[in-house]
Amino acid sequence: MKVIILAGGGGSRLFPLSRTLFPKQFLKLNGEESLLAQTIARFLSVVNPADMVVVTNQEYVHLVRTELIAAKAQDAHILLEPVARNTAPAVAFAARYCLEQLGCRADEILYVTPSDHIVHPVDKFAANVRQVIELAKQGKVVTLGIQPDHPETGYGYIQAGQPFGEGFAVQSFCEKPDQKTAEVYLAAGNYYWNSGMFAFTIQCLMGELAAYQPAVYALAESSLAEMTANFTEMPNISLDYAIAEKSAELVMLPITAQWNDIGSWDAIYDVLDKDADGNAVKGDCMPIECSNTLILGHSRLIAGIGLEDILIVETDDVIVVAKKGESQKVKDLVCELKAKGRVEADEHTTVYRPWGFYTVLGTGPGYKMKKIVVNPGEILSLQMHYHRSEHWIVIGGTAKVTIGDTEQMVHENESIFVPQTTKHRLENPGRLPLQIIEVQNGSYLGEDDIVRFNDRYGRA
Structure with missing residues (x-):
């Protein structure tokens, strides 16, 4: 079995903690581990890290790598979507990756899971996963449902039909209901919350895509290279809409573990x-x-x-x-912020980069102040700016600085000036984090005023 962890979403329902550049799966809401790290940890009792594939995008890849290290799962695979196209194309992409890069056979089971839910205890969840495996072996599309304990309007529902093994045949999928309908579902007793988790063999997935989503299937049947090159042609559709609401092979297994998608405050x-x-x-x-x-x-x-x-x-x-x-309604607030071009919708004052992070300390007409932290051994791109100059003051560690054709070391309590339109680079050659205060001056101070000439992380 391969566990496909979907970690590319940029959810907005937990704003202001969740932002476009730091979404929900990286938040630490109920302890010292992020939701992504918790997701990885609860599958380690079932599979090895090498049997996990984390599907994300280039914007989050450095955050994913950090969480894999925190979860002691560095051997997990990271698959980068060329563009965001919702969960059905993401899962098809992962299936093609498993076939070509991991040597999986058509009867390999894929367990698809979001990366931003809370599920406990782990032993009960592991037992549910093993039950799912047995159902998926029978060529079924298996989804997991949660017995509701109140009339929730924020979740989709699954209507259970006749018993099937440890679970039930699915009679219908239901959209998020209004309060009155949710009360009816709760009273009926055979409606379950949709967890967003699915399992099936690769062969079953491909058959369902061929039957219900021929556009996705056609690309999924091509090579991984061709699929990557043509990924923009994928329809933007969820796995629920693409397959689950149409499939005649759908069964639902009730989860005995405690589950919460923490999709709202x-x-x-x-x-x-x-x-x-x-x-x-x-x-x-x-x-x-x-x-x-x-x-x-x-x-x-x-x-x-x-x-x-x-x-x-x-x-x-x-x-x-x-x-x-x-x-x-917090999601509506975020949409309004985006419509007004407010930077708060997309990023915190602290922004993470592959080399470390920076925090905006203050800003005003013609200036911006940041605290920049560069991790040991890391290096920023060779870059220049058309509209601003920069003044760097080292407050911790030692900086190796390139300005034009000159390279020099800048120590704690020392500073250096970077003129406008001059190529420059900042590096931490030491064993301690490099901390600097950066003061920017200029007519335009946006993050898009960066021209990269060379970059370790492929952003040039």
């Missing part, structure tokens, strides 16, 4: 520990006479007085306040 509230008044609080927060309220602080003191059923999430550049039950 209401769901985050549900999984966090709470005080005697039902408040879930993290960070420097002071709730006074508050009840059933979520307060997540980051960079400042947050005091709440007399709040009830309120959600407050703060980062160093955004504060979101919402009534409980309304957090699904």
Whole structure:
């Protein structure tokens, strides 16, 4: 069996913690591990890291590599989608990769999973995976469902039909319902939340694509190189719409483990520990006479007085306040921010790069200040800027700096000036993180004012 972990999505429902450049799967919401690292860890009792394929994109590849190291799964494979085309093309791409690069046979089982859910305990989940394997061996498309305990409007539903092995034949897939319909589903007893997890053999997947998605199938039947070159021709369609809602071979296995897709701040509230008044609080927060309220602080003191059923999430550049039950509308907020061209929709003040990260400390007309941290042994691209100059002050470590044809070492408490339109490069040759303060001056300070001439990470 190969586990296909989908980690290319840029979800917006957990804004302001989740941003386009740092989406939900990389957040640490319920402990010291990211959701992606937790996903990897719960499959390690079933398969080896070399049997995992993480499907992502170039923008997130350095974040994925970091999480694989954290999960002690460096041998897992990373497959980069040429462009985002939703889950059905991503899974077909992974299947072709498994056939060509991993030497899989047509009867190899693929277990497809999102990378941003919470599932526990691991032993119960591993037992469910083994049940899935037995169903998939019979040529079935297996999906996993969760017995609902309340009328949730944020999930799709699966209607269970006649028993089939350890699970049920699927009678229908249902879109996210309104409150009244969700109450009907809960009362009926045979509707399950759709977990987004699927399993099937490669042969079964290809047969279903041929029957229901010939455009995806045609590309999936070509070579990996051809599929990569022509990936933009893929339709933008989810696995649910492409196959699950149409297949006559679909069976559903109820999960006995606890599951939460934490797709909203209401769901985050549900999984966090709470005080005697039902408040879930993290960070420097002071709730006074508050009840059933979520307060997540980051960079400042947050005091709440007399709040009830309120959600407050703060980062160093955004504060979101919402009534409980309304957090699904956070996605609408992000769409509005994108429409207005607001940078907050896409990135935090701290932005991760393959070489390390930077944090924007302040900005104004004609200037921007950053703290830049370069990991040991890493090097930025050889680059130049048309519209700005830069002044670097080393506050930790030692920098190896190239400016024009000159190369020199810059030590702690020393500084150097980078003129406008001059080729330059920053490198950390030491064993400690290099920390510098960068002051930019110019008429335009956007991140797209970078001309790269040479780059270790393939961005030139």
